[in-house]
Amino acid sequence: xxxxxxxxxLSRVDGRLKVTGGAKYSGEYKVPNLTYGVLVSATIASxxxxxxxxxxxxxxxxxxxxxxxxxxxxxxxxQAGAERPVRGLKLFNDNKxxxxxxxxxxxxxxxxxxxxxAACLVKATYNTEPFETDFHxxxxxxxxxxxxxxxxxxxxxxxxYKNAPVVVEEEYLLPTEVHNPMELHVTTAFWxxxxxxxxYTKSQGVKGSQRSxxxxxxxxxxxxxxxxxxxxxxxxxxxxxxPHEIAAAQAAKLVKRPVKLTLTREQMFTQVGYRPLTIQKxxxxxxxxxxxxxxxxxxxxxxxxYEEFTEGAVNVSQFLYNSPNVNTxxxxxxxxxxxxxxxxxxxxxxxxFALESALDELSYKLNLDPIELRLRNYTDTDPERNKPxxxxxxxxCYQKGAEAIGWADRKAQPGANxxxxxxxxxxIGCGAFGAYRGNAVAKIKLTADGSVNIQSATSDIxxxxxxxxxxxxxxxxxxxxxxxxxxxxxxxxxxxPTQGGxxxxxxxxxxxxxxxVALKQKLYIMAGKPADSxxxxxxxxxxxxxxxxxxxLTQESKGNPEAQKYSMYSFxxxxxxxxxxxxxxxxxxxxxVACVDAGKIVNHKTASSQMIGGAVGGVxxxxxxxAVFDNRYGRYINGNFADYHVPVNADIQQIEAIFIDKPxxxxxxxxxxxIGEISLIGVAPALANAIYNATGKRVRELPITPDKxx
Amino acid sequence: xxxxxxxxxxxxxxxxxGTRRDxxxxxxxxxxIALTPxxxxxxxxxxxxxxxxxxxxxxxxxxxxxxxxxxxMVEPRVTLLEVLREYLDLTGTKKGCDRGQxxxxxxxxxxxxxxxxxxxxxxxxxxxxxxxxGLAKEEELHPMQEAFIKHDGFQCGYCTSxxxxxxxxxxxxxxxxxxxxxxxxxxxxxxxxGAYPNIVKAIQEVKGGMV
Numbered sequence: 001x002x003x004x005x006x007x008x009x010l011s012r013v014d015g016r017l018k019v020t021g022g023a024k025y026s027g028e029y030k031v032p033n034l035t036y037g038v039l040v041s042a043t044i045a046s047x048x049x050x051x052x053x054x055x056x057x058x059x060x061x062x063x064x065x066x067x068x069x070x071x072x073x074x075x076x077x078x079q080a081g082a083e084r085p086v087r088g089l090k091l092f093n094d095n096k097x098x099x100x101x102x103x104x105x106x107x108x109x110x111x112x113x114x115x116x117x118a119a120c121l122v123k124a125t126y127n128t129e130p131f132e133t134d135f136h137x138x139x140x141x142x143x144x145x146x147x148x149x150x151x152x153x154x155x156x157x158x159x160x161y162k163n164a165p166v167v168v169e170e171e172y173l174l175p176t177e178v179h180n181p182m183e184l185h186v187t188t189a190f191w192x193x194x195x196x197x198x199x200y201t202k203s204q205g206v207k208g209s210q211r212s213x214x215x216x217x218x219x220x221x222x223x224x225x226x227x228x229x230x231x232x233x234x235x236x237x238x239x240x241x242x243p244h245e246i247a248a249a250q251a252a253k254l255v256k257r258p259v260k261l262t263l264t265r266e267q268m269f270t271q272v273g274y275r276p277l278t279i280q281k282x283x284x285x286x287x288x289x290x291x292x293x294x295x296x297x298x299x300x301x302x303x304x305x306y307e308e309f310t311e312g313a314v315n316v317s318q319f320l321y322n323s324p325n326v327n328t329x330x331x332x333x334x335x336x337x338x339x340x341x342x343x344x345x346x347x348x349x350x351x352x353f354a355l356e357s358a359l360d361e362l363s364y365k366l367n368l369d370p371i372e373l374r375l376r377n378y379t380d381t382d383p384e385r386n387k388p389x390x391x392x393x394x395x396x397c398y399q400k401g402a403e404a405i406g407w408a409d410r411k412a413q414p415g416a417n418x419x420x421x422x423x424x425x426x427x428i429g430c431g432a433f434g435a436y437r438g439n440a441v442a443k444i445k446l447t448a449d450g451s452v453n454i455q456s457a458t459s460d461i462x463x464x465x466x467x468x469x470x471x472x473x474x475x476x477x478x479x480x481x482x483x484x485x486x487x488x489x490x491x492x493x494x495x496x497p498t499q500g501g502x503x504x505x506x507x508x509x510x511x512x513x514x515x516x517v518a519l520k521q522k523l524y525i526m527a528g529k530p531a532d533s534x535x536x537x538x539x540x541x542x543x544x545x546x547x548x549x550x551x552x553l554t555q556e557s558k559g560n561p562e563a564q565k566y567s568m569y570s571f572x573x574x575x576x577x578x579x580x581x582x583x584x585x586x587x588x589x590x591x592x593v594a595c596v597d598a599g600k601i602v603n604h605k606t607a608s609s610q611m612i613g614g615a616v617g618g619v620x621x622x623x624x625x626x627a628v629f630d631n632r633y634g635r636y637i638n639g640n641f642a643d644y645h646v647p648v649n650a651d652i653q654q655i656e657a658i659f660i661d662k663p664x665x666x667x668x669x670x671x672x673x674x675i676g677e678i679s680l681i682g683v684a685p686a687l688a689n690a691i692y693n694a695t696g697k698r699v700r701e702l703p704i705t706p707d708k709x710x
Numbered sequence: 711x712x713x714x715x716x717x718x719x720x721x722x723x724x725x726x727x728g729t730r731r732d733x734x735x736x737x738x739x740x741x742x743i744a745l746t747p748x749x750x751x752x753x754x755x756x757x758x759x760x761x762x763x764x765x766x767x768x769x770x771x772x773x774x775x776x777x778x779x780x781x782x783m784v785e786p787r788v789t790l791l792e793v794l795r796e797y798l799d800l801t802g803t804k805k806g807c808d809r810g811q812x813x814x815x816x817x818x819x820x821x822x823x824x825x826x827x828x829x830x831x832x833x834x835x836x837x838x839x840x841x842x843x844g845l846a847k848e849e850e851l852h853p854m855q856e857a858f859i860k861h862d863g864f865q866c867g868y869c870t871s872x873x874x875x876x877x878x879x880x881x882x883x884x885x886x887x888x889x890x891x892x893x894x895x896x897x898x899x900x901x902x903x904g905a906y907p908n909i910v911k912a913i914q915e916v917k918g919g920m921v
Contacts, residue, residue: 011859011860011862012859012862014867015858015859016851016859017867018864018867018870019842019851019855019858019859019864019870019874020802020842020843020845020846020851020855021800021801021802021803021841021842021843021871022802022843023867024801025801025804025868027801027805028795028801030799111796112792112796113785113787113788113792117787180902181866181868181902182804182806182812182814182866182868182869182900182901182902182903183804183806183866183868184805184806184807230866230867231866232804232866232867232868232869233865233866233868233902233903234866235902262805264808265806265807265808265809265811265812461866462865462866462867462903463865464865605862606862606865608862609862609865609903609905609908610865612904612905612907612908613865613903613904613905614904615904616901616903616904616906617902617904640807640809640811641807641809641811641812641900642809642811646900646902647904647906648897648898648899648900648906649892649893649894649896649897649899649901649906649909649910650890650893650894650896650897652893652904652906652907653907654907655907
């Protein structure tokens with residue numbers, strides 16, 4: 001019998017569905033009597049919409065309703081004093097405009113074309129108020145966030161770097177970067193009576209969506225059914241329930257027919273979050289032999305005037321390197337913009353760009369190899385929390401990554417390395433991301449034909465969650481993977497956390513592991529053997545002996561209390577080799593090596609793909625992506641794929657993923673730590689540092705476009 | 711006093727008509743359907759012209775999709791992408807931008823790859839369309855589909871249909887001469903999960919006939 005085990009390279013269990021067009025995403029379910037919703041966006045950035053002339057739209061063929069702030073049925077969760085208030089923008093609840101492109105009406109018609117046409121007939125009258133979208137002009141208005149632990153941090157002495165023998169003090173800018181998953185955000189909603197609603201919606205967490213929709217409409221969560229079996233990418237943009245999802249349900253209730261609301265690509269830039277524009281100041285002070293004396297990290301990020309968004313952009317400076325003196329400051333600048341959202345590697349990806357770039361600058365001032373500088377400041381315990389790491393193999397990452405990129409061929413002197421007419425450079429960028437584990441429940445059913453089905457209400461936005469879960473179950477039960485099915489993306493399944501923070505395998509994988517162990521023990525007992533017996537038994541024979549057609553179990557898996565004693569992180573060292581053309585500034589990324597300590601790797605095939613994908617995301621962050629505002633109107637001028645450049649196939653050459661692949665002994669029974677975020681954190685600085693090594697040009701404002709290199 | 715009005719993004723809207731079909735009131739169409747002038751006024755007030763137009767504007771469309779013939783009536787503004795997804799329930803072809811900028815909607819029209827979101831359905835009258843659903847021969851996958859699974863040429867799967875349709879066309883176009891050429895000619899298909907290196911490997915393998 002074939003043994004499928006953790007650590008294999010299993011092809012995706014849903015691969016066939018994805019390559020044949022059989023995988024159904026949220027906008028693709030055939031629902032009878034379907035109607036189509038199209039949002040109308042505001043063309044001012046602040047003020048009120050005083051009137052909406054919807055007559056022409058309402059009269060247009062096929063139009064069933066035009067929902068506006070003036071006629072929208074009240075959403076209970078939006079009202080003052082609501083039992084379960086809905087956070088964020090309350091669409092159509094009042095006539096206030098907080099940002100340009102905020103929806104002001106929703107047109108519902110019997111075809112997509114008719115709804116789209118009617119939407120352009122809606123005429124708005126505004127009372128315009130002054131607005132602010134210029135981050136640089138408003139940076140002084142930055143405030144310490146009200147929620148969360150974002151107080152100024154000091155360890156030792158503040159700004160100690162200033163008095164060090166060798167000092168780096170620089171400012172780094174990360175422009176707004178938009179998730180832009182390939183699937184447009186889409187919701188299909190329909191009601192059964194007045195108190196039961198079903199949504200097919202793009203969601204990273206069906207249980208979270210269920211709670212939010214229930215809160216919005218004042219429903220019992222059991223009466224809200226959320227389906228999100230296939231999610232066409234998200235990268236954080238579907239971590240929460242957005243106003244347009246509630247609007248789709250609101251519209252469906254009004255027209256008493258199913259409504260499918262699909263955002264346009266342009267609306268994807270304004271309605272579902274983004275990685276916020278951030279300016280960071282880094283101060284590093286070191287001794288002449290490269291020991292850090294002080295780190296100062298100050299960050300200002302944009303947020304919305306109507307909702308505060310925060311992320312741990314300065315956290316990485318508090319623990320990644322050993323420095324007796326560290327101080328950080330984090331402020332947000334409220335502007336007339338849509339609210340940001342966590343985007344792959346939230347906080348740390350931003351912070352590590354600044355910290356790892358500054359460290360590289362320091363290495364040149366010290367005339368020290370960048371890896372050697374990191375080794376001299378390596379820390380075997382968490383200096384922020386004074387706790388041991390649950391596991392940390394970052395040194396091994398440096399070593400293996402350096403070998404794979406050919407670090408020995410790097411020349412310390414910028415511009416000294418050439419291949420033909422191209423300048424050659426090597427760079428390193430490191431990062432860390434917290435390793436988490438949430439409570440999760442899994443239900444297992446073994447049937448007399450030998451098949452096993454497992455259910456849990458998690459999601460799969462692309463990493464191959466189902467495939468990993470099948471492999472964990474196959475390994476734990478000792479049966480072939482093709483006997484096992486794993487179902488997700490359904491709010492009726494047992495509880496699982498939202499897919500985010502690289503915690504799904506850690507959380508849901510633990511539940512799958514535990515429910516398999518429980519099933520195994522039950523079968524051993526049924527067979528009259530000790531529960532912890534190692535002797536192989538025939539599960540099907542046990543069922544038959546007991547005259548049972550199937551056996552079913554549900555198991556909750558909670559975190560290890562021992563974990564409190566440790567600091568738990570995944571660590572990454574990304575390496576880049578670039579060619580830069582001295583005349584045109586063209587950059588060719590010859591190779592990226594992503595070496596990570598992410599604990600035990602469950603499925604090498606999908607994990608490698610995830611690492612490669614994170615590196616591609618990092619290439620976008622470093623080289624091409626920037627959402628640009630026209631501050632005269634407070635509106636994006638490049639809200640499409642022709643003007644907002646994401647990496648395409650021609651931009652990417654060789655990417656190699658290397659795993660340390662040593663189990664973490666604390667976090668969960670499988671020993672995983674998570675790779676989704678860490679795959680991107682550190683990529684951008686590795687590229688910026690490689691480009692400096694090639695050219696001697698230090699670019700501190702992303703993206704590194706050719707004009708900045710000539 | 712004469713001043714030049716500064717340009718604002720909303721200026722253009724002042725010139726638009728109240729309804730799309732105002733032109734109908736100035737044509738002989740309504741006369742042709744034998745309505746008296748008084749009825750024309752009433753028709754206009756009740757938006758009957760819109761309703762008539764809704765019927766008249768639909769035109770016959772003959773498509774052969776994956777070997778199956780379809781007779782449809784569609785408005786001229788309906789794209790091939792919408793016909794596939796919303797009229798024929800062939801949702802394997804994906805909508806990613808509606809602007810021809812992402813490639814998720816790639817299909818073959820008479821054997822040539824196009825972005826179906828940029829093609830009005832009626833301009834494809836009488837043509838043969840192949841979508842991702844038509845690539846496999848019943849249970850037997852196309853070698854490109856097999857290769858995408860083997861090399862993990864996707865993650866979320868949303869761009870995959872378009873990638874595979876482009877990849878299959880690439881072989882026919884003769885644009886698989888080198889890795890660089892493959893990358894260049896696959897660059898109209900965006901993959902936000904970043905599966906590009908694996909996609910290239912899949913295409914190389916099929917080109918080499920190794921699957």
